Amino acid sequence: MEALLSATGPKMTEVLIKMQFARLRQSWRPYVIVSAVMPAGIVLLLHLIAPAMLLSARYQVILGAMVLSESIAGVVMLSQQLAALKASKALDHYRVLPISMSILVLSMTMVYSLFAWPGILLIGLEGQYLDHVYLAWTLADIPVFLLEGVALGSIGILVGLLAPDEGLAGLIGNIVMMGILFGGMVPIGGKLANMLLWILPSTYALHLLPGFSSLGTLQGGVVAIGLILYAGGLWLLATWFIKRPAS
Amino acid sequence: MEQSFLTFNQVSKQYRTGQWANRGITLSFPAGQIVGILGPNGAGKTTLLRMLVGLLKPTAGDIRLSDRVIHPGQRWVQEMITYLPQHPLALSDLKVEEAIRYSALLRGVQPEVARERTEELLRDFDLSSMRSRLVSQLSGGESRLVSVASVLVAPTPVVALDEPTNELDPLMRKQVWERIGNLRSENRLVLLVSHNVLEAETVLDYVVILAEGQVVRSGSPQTIRDEVGRFTTIVLSVKAHVQEWVAKVAGVVGERPEVDGAVLTLHVAQSEAVQRLTTILRGGLAEEIESIQVSEPSLEEMYLRIRDQLHTPDLQRGAN
Numbered sequence: 001m002e003a004l005l006s007a008t009g010p011k012m013t014e015v016l017i018k019m020q021f022a023r024l025r026q027s028w029r030p031y032v033i034v035s036a037v038m039p040a041g042i043v044l045l046l047h048l049i050a051p052a053m054l055l056s057a058r059y060q061v062i063l064g065a066m067v068l069s070e071s072i073a074g075v076v077m078l079s080q081q082l083a084a085l086k087a088s089k090a091l092d093h094y095r096v097l098p099i100s101m102s103i104l105v106l107s108m109t110m111v112y113s114l115f116a117w118p119g120i121l122l123i124g125l126e127g128q129y130l131d132h133v134y135l136a137w138t139l140a141d142i143p144v145f146l147l148e149g150v151a152l153g154s155i156g157i158l159v160g161l162l163a164p165d166e167g168l169a170g171l172i173g174n175i176v177m178m179g180i181l182f183g184g185m186v187p188i189g190g191k192l193a194n195m196l197l198w199i200l201p202s203t204y205a206l207h208l209l210p211g212f213s214s215l216g217t218l219q220g221g222v223v224a225i226g227l228i229l230y231a232g233g234l235w236l237l238a239t240w241f242i243k244r245p246a247s
Numbered sequence: 248m249e250q251s252f253l254t255f256n257q258v259s260k261q262y263r264t265g266q267w268a269n270r271g272i273t274l275s276f277p278a279g280q281i282v283g284i285l286g287p288n289g290a291g292k293t294t295l296l297r298m299l300v301g302l303l304k305p306t307a308g309d310i311r312l313s314d315r316v317i318h319p320g321q322r323w324v325q326e327m328i329t330y331l332p333q334h335p336l337a338l339s340d341l342k343v344e345e346a347i348r349y350s351a352l353l354r355g356v357q358p359e360v361a362r363e364r365t366e367e368l369l370r371d372f373d374l375s376s377m378r379s380r381l382v383s384q385l386s387g388g389e390s391r392l393v394s395v396a397s398v399l400v401a402p403t404p405v406v407a408l409d410e411p412t413n414e415l416d417p418l419m420r421k422q423v424w425e426r427i428g429n430l431r432s433e434n435r436l437v438l439l440v441s442h443n444v445l446e447a448e449t450v451l452d453y454v455v456i457l458a459e460g461q462v463v464r465s466g467s468p469q470t471i472r473d474e475v476g477r478f479t480t481i482v483l484s485v486k487a488h489v490q491e492w493v494a495k496v497a498g499v500v501g502e503r504p505e506v507d508g509a510v511l512t513l514h515v516a517q518s519e520a521v522q523r524l525t526t527i528l529r530g531g532l533a534e535e536i537e538s539i540q541v542s543e544p545s546l547e548e549m550y551l552r553i554r555d556q557l558h559t560p561d562l563q564r565g566a567n
Contacts, residue, residue: 011352011465012352015349016353018345018349019340021351022340022341022345024342026339026340026381026383042257065527085337088334088335089334090332090335090336091334091336092302092330092332093332093336094337095302095320096300096320096325096328096329097325097353098354098355099325099353172428243320
């Protein structure tokens with residue numbers, strides 16, 4: 001019997017990721033449409049009703065719409081998915097498998113964050129062609145996207161696990177998503193406290209990165225470490241809650 | 248005496264609501280046995296399995312596997328026990344073949360072996376033709392069969408099955424019972440909860456009957472028969488006038504038979520079976536009988552009798 005079994009961690013991780021991708025294979029159409037159409041629609045609407053908007057304001061609208069897209073995928077959709085798994089008790093299936101729950105959380109959050117990418121791309125193009133907002137995309141954006149995907153997805157998992165039912169999970173997920181959006185509206189200025197505020201609730205860290213060089217080493221370091229701690233902390237918290245046995 | 252592989256030691260479970268699901272369960276099983284946990288709804292069967300697999304923590308007592316105490320979420324427990332719950336597994340987004348093979352891989356089975364075992368199960372459960380279909384698109388029975396296959400694909404020493412044949416058609420049930428029966432030869436310990444006592448009997452080595460969270464009987468099916476009292480079942484198929492017959496048989500043998508259509512069933516003490524049957528046949532009733540069946544009681548009949556007896560104070564006092 002032992003010969004049949006071998007502790008193949010990487011293989012299990014690969015399978016867990018494939019299982020989450022299977023969800024993508026099944027549901028990508030509605031997920032991508034919802035996470036792309038609404039934020040892109042807001043950008044279009046504001047472009048039409050406020051054609052004289054300042055460039056800085058347009059910049060904020062584009063970034064806010066991107067945050068919205070990530071939040072819909074990570075917070076709203078994942079909270080509903082987790083609530084559905086909890087309600088059907090299918091989550092127990094994962095709990096009795098000899099797998100790493102932290103890898104499970106990571107694979108869920110990463111895959112769900114992918115649902116936002118078409119929306120982010122669409123909003124970026126919209127901004128460029130409609131509002132002449134050119135975002136300074138850098139390689140540093142990739143880890144930020146991933147970390148924010150983990151952070152927002154972990155929030156979604158927590159909401160899904162703690163909400164009493166699937167309907168309320170969706171409602172709470174939407175409220176949290178709005179909180180994330182409003183959290184990003186605090187003016188950044190140069191104050192460290194404000195920068196941390198930006199990181200903690202939202203993906204507005206995206207906005208910080210192009211200006212990293214102007215932040216200075218200390219502030220930039222604090223922001224980067226803050227982002228990692230924020231995403232890591234939420235990841236661990238979501239893992240703990242998903243592992244927690246019923247009483 | 249066989250060495251205990253799995254033991255429940257005074258295990259109790261009380262939910263937050265204050266309701267006791269299990270009280271003082273003490274049981275012990277060697278490896279390579281198929282154990283049936285039977286009982287009415289709400290008897291605490293599923294709770295017992297959920298504590299075994301680490302989904303619930305006992306309020307009191309402990310469960311030991313190979314002399315190690317089981318605690319929720321422990322990796323070694325997850326590696327040693329596979330669990331089929333009553334509800335669907337998180338496999339609905341996968342194709343049938345993927346669902347089974349991935350389940351093996353997630354339990355550390357080597358890829359080639361996982362592939363072989365998957366093919367074997369697809370063949371044995373007649374699932375080969377639907378291997379590329381999504382589990383979410385299958386019927387309830389087919390989906391349940393995939394769940395069973397996904398659990399049986401991993402060669403763990405302990406298998407916990409909660410209503411494995413729910414929603415399955417007769418052919419599927421036969422395939423599943425055969426497969427479960429084969430686990431004994433692999434020296435695996437199987438704990439199964441089933442309401443389908445009649446079918447489960449074909450594979451069970453040991454039976455535990457729970458009621459109100461407590462063990463009211465346990466032992467081999469033979470032991471249970473001896474404890475409950477040996478009785479024989481006489482089934483008479485009659486030609487017509489069933490109600491008249493009920494009265495006639497009752498008059499001859501002194502008790503009313505159970506009636507199902509034109510079939511009358513009598514449960515009599517084994518020592519009196521021949522005498523009762525002779526009385527019926529000599530009582531002028533033979534001509535209207537189409538067929539007679541005399542049989543040992545099935546586990547289901549014993550179980551139903553135990554359930555009836557549970558209302559009597561003597562048995563309740565005798566519960567351990």
